[in-house]
Amino acid sequence: xxxxxxxxxxxxxxxxxxxxxxxxxxxxxxxxxxxxxxxxxxxxxxxxxxxxxxxxxxxxxxxxxxxxxxxxxxxxxxxxxxxxxxxxxxxxxxxxxxxxxxxxxxxxxxxxxxxxxxxxxxxxxxxxxxxxxxxxxxxxxxxxxxxxxxxxxxxxxxxxxxxxxxxxxxxxxxxxxxxxxxxxxxxxxxxxxxxxxxxxxxxxxxxxxxxxxxxxxxxxxxxxxxxxxxxxxxxxxxxxxxxxxxxxxxxxxxxxxxxxxxxxxxxxxxxxxxxxxxxxxxxxxxxxxxxxxxxxxxxxxxxxxxxxxxxxxxxxxxx
Amino acid sequence: xxxxxxxxxxxxxxxxxxxxxxxxxxxxxxxxxxxxxxxxxxxxxxxxxxxxxxxxxxxxxxxxxxxxxxxxxxxxxxxxxxxxxxxxxxxxxxxxxxxxxxxxxxxxxxxxxxxxxxxxxxxxxxxxxxxxxxxxxxxxxxxxxxxxxxxxxxxxxxxxxxxxxxxxxxxxxxxxxxxxxxxxxxxxxxxxxxxxxxxxxxxxxxxxxxxxxxxxxxxxxxxxxxxxxxxxxxxxxxxxxx
Ligand SMILES: Nc1ncnc2c1ncn2[C@@H]1O[C@H](COP(=O)(O)OP(=O)(O)O)[C@@H](O)[C@H]1O
Ligand SMILES: [Mg+2]
Numbered sequence: 001x002x003x004x005x006x007x008x009x010x011x012x013x014x015x016x017x018x019x020x021x022x023x024x025x026x027x028x029x030x031x032x033x034x035x036x037x038x039x040x041x042x043x044x045x046x047x048x049x050x051x052x053x054x055x056x057x058x059x060x061x062x063x064x065x066x067x068x069x070x071x072x073x074x075x076x077x078x079x080x081x082x083x084x085x086x087x088x089x090x091x092x093x094x095x096x097x098x099x100x101x102x103x104x105x106x107x108x109x110x111x112x113x114x115x116x117x118x119x120x121x122x123x124x125x126x127x128x129x130x131x132x133x134x135x136x137x138x139x140x141x142x143x144x145x146x147x148x149x150x151x152x153x154x155x156x157x158x159x160x161x162x163x164x165x166x167x168x169x170x171x172x173x174x175x176x177x178x179x180x181x182x183x184x185x186x187x188x189x190x191x192x193x194x195x196x197x198x199x200x201x202x203x204x205x206x207x208x209x210x211x212x213x214x215x216x217x218x219x220x221x222x223x224x225x226x227x228x229x230x231x232x233x234x235x236x237x238x239x240x241x242x243x244x245x246x247x248x249x250x251x252x253x254x255x256x257x258x259x260x261x262x263x264x265x266x267x268x269x270x271x272x273x274x275x276x277x278x279x280x281x282x283x284x285x286x287x288x289x290x291x292x293x294x295x296x297x298x299x300x301x302x303x304x305x306x307x308x309x310x311x312x313x314x315x316x317x318x319x
Numbered sequence: 320x321x322x323x324x325x326x327x328x329x330x331x332x333x334x335x336x337x338x339x340x341x342x343x344x345x346x347x348x349x350x351x352x353x354x355x356x357x358x359x360x361x362x363x364x365x366x367x368x369x370x371x372x373x374x375x376x377x378x379x380x381x382x383x384x385x386x387x388x389x390x391x392x393x394x395x396x397x398x399x400x401x402x403x404x405x406x407x408x409x410x411x412x413x414x415x416x417x418x419x420x421x422x423x424x425x426x427x428x429x430x431x432x433x434x435x436x437x438x439x440x441x442x443x444x445x446x447x448x449x450x451x452x453x454x455x456x457x458x459x460x461x462x463x464x465x466x467x468x469x470x471x472x473x474x475x476x477x478x479x480x481x482x483x484x485x486x487x488x489x490x491x492x493x494x495x496x497x498x499x500x501x502x503x504x505x506x507x508x509x510x511x512x513x514x515x516x517x518x519x520x521x522x523x524x525x526x527x528x529x530x531x532x533x534x535x536x537x538x539x540x541x542x543x544x545x546x547x548x549x550x551x552x553x554x555x556x557x558x559x560x561x
Contacts, residue, residue: 183424186413189410193412193413194408194409194410194411197408197409198425199392199393200370200372200402201421201422201470202425203393203425204391205393
C-alpha cells in the first residue's frame, strides 16, 4: 500500500469551494441576530452528523440507524467526565471521540454480514439500548433530569460557538472529501455496488466496512461532544428516534450518496423544523412523507440541481 | 519451478449434486489453458473454488506452489490471481474510469506506477475513451465485458481465470479481448485458465485444453486430441460443433 497516490483535481476544487463558502458564512453574524445564529450553529452540528452518516449509508451502503446514539456517546462521555471528575473539555471531547470510535468498531463488527434491513434493525436496537441505559442509570447519568455540562466558553454569547461549529464543519467536510477521493473512498462505493466483486478484486471489504463504521461514529462523537458543551444540558432525548429520522431526512432531501447532499440538506430542514416546531411531531411526519416519495421514485435530492452549475463553474479550467 | 495453478482432488457438493468431483488440474507457468465442457459441467464451480468464492469440501488449490486453503477471496486476489465473471460484474454506479481506478487501487503495489496513466492506456486499448465518464450500468453488454477484462489488466496478475469471456460479444470486441490476453501473456508471462465454448478461439489461444463433464475432468490434451475422443464427442462436442 506504499504506492504513491495523488488526489484528483476535483479534490482541490472541493476544498476551495468549502473554504469560500465558509468564508461567506463567517460574515453571517453581521446580519443575523443571536437566535438565527443559534439555529445556524445547530444546523452546522447537523451538517456534520448528516455528512458522516452519509459516508456510512450513502457511500458504503451500511444503512445504520444508530448515528444519533454515537453523537450522544460523544456528548455524554465528555459531559460525564466533566460532571463527575471535573475533567476539562479539551480532554473530555477527544475522549468522547475515542469512545464513539470504539463503540463504532464493536457495532461495525457485529453487523458486518447483515443485509440492509437487518443492519438497520440491529443498529436501531443498539441506539435504543444506549437510550435505555442513559435513562435507567440515572444516578450516574442524571437520566431525564438532564446532565449539566460546562459551557465551552465563559459566556452564553452564541458568537464563539457559531465560529467553533463553522470551523469544525469545514474541517470535517475537508476530511470526508479527502477520504472519499482516496482509495478507501473508491472501495466504499465499490462495496455498496457489489461486495463480491470488490472482494474478487482484492479489496478487504471487512476492514473497509469496519473502518468506515468507526470513522463515521468518531465524527458523530466529535460533533456530539462539542454540542454538549454548547447546549450545556444533555438528556437521553438526544437518542430519540426522531433525531435519527431527522438525519436521514436531511441526507435524502439533500441527495443520498452525494457529497453535497447532506451539506445543503441539513440547514433548510433544521430551520424549517425549528420554525414549524409549534406543529410538533407533524412536521416530522410531513418530512418523512417527502423522504418516502423521493426514495420511492428514486429521485435525486437537491444536490442534483447543483451538478450542472458545478460543471460550468470549472468547465473553463478543463478546456 | 512449481506449477502456476494446481487443483488437487477438489470436491464440492451443492445439496445432492456433486458439482466438482475429484477435480485435479495442473497449469504450467505462462500457459494459456482452455477449459471446455457442456453447460452444468462444473466449470464455473471450479472457477469459484479456485478464487475462494466457495470453500471446497475436500481438496486444495495451489497458486505458484502455495496452498490457498483458508485464504479469503481478497487475499487470493492479492496473491495475483485475477478472475472475470461469466455474468459480467462491474460497479454499475461508478464510471468506466472509476471502475478501472478501483481495480488499480485494489491490487496496486510498489511496482505498479501511475494509475491515471494506466487508465489512459486501457481506455485507448479498449476504445472506451469516449465513455470514460459514463456509468458502467449504462454500457452495452459487450462494452461491459470488455471493461471487466480491462479491469483485470490494470495491474498485471500472475494468473488469470476467465469464465466465458467471449460469450455474447461481437467479433470486434472478441478480438480486442484476445489481444489483451495474448499481450499480458507475452509481456508478463501471465498464466491463463480460459473457460469458453468458442472452439475457434480456444484452438487459437490454447495449446492444451481440459474437458469437464458432470463435475469431473473427462479429458485433457490438445483440442484436436480431445475432439477425437468418443466420450467427449458424445457428451459435448457433438452438440457444440453442430
Ligand atoms: N451456488 C450454487 N448452489 C447450488 N448449485 C450450484 C451452485 N453453483 C452451481 N451449481 C450447480 O452446479 C452445477 C455446475 O454448475 P456450473 O459450475 O455453473 O457449470 P458450468 O459453468 O460448467 O455451466 C449445475 O448443476 C449448477 O446448477
Ligand atoms: Mg459457467
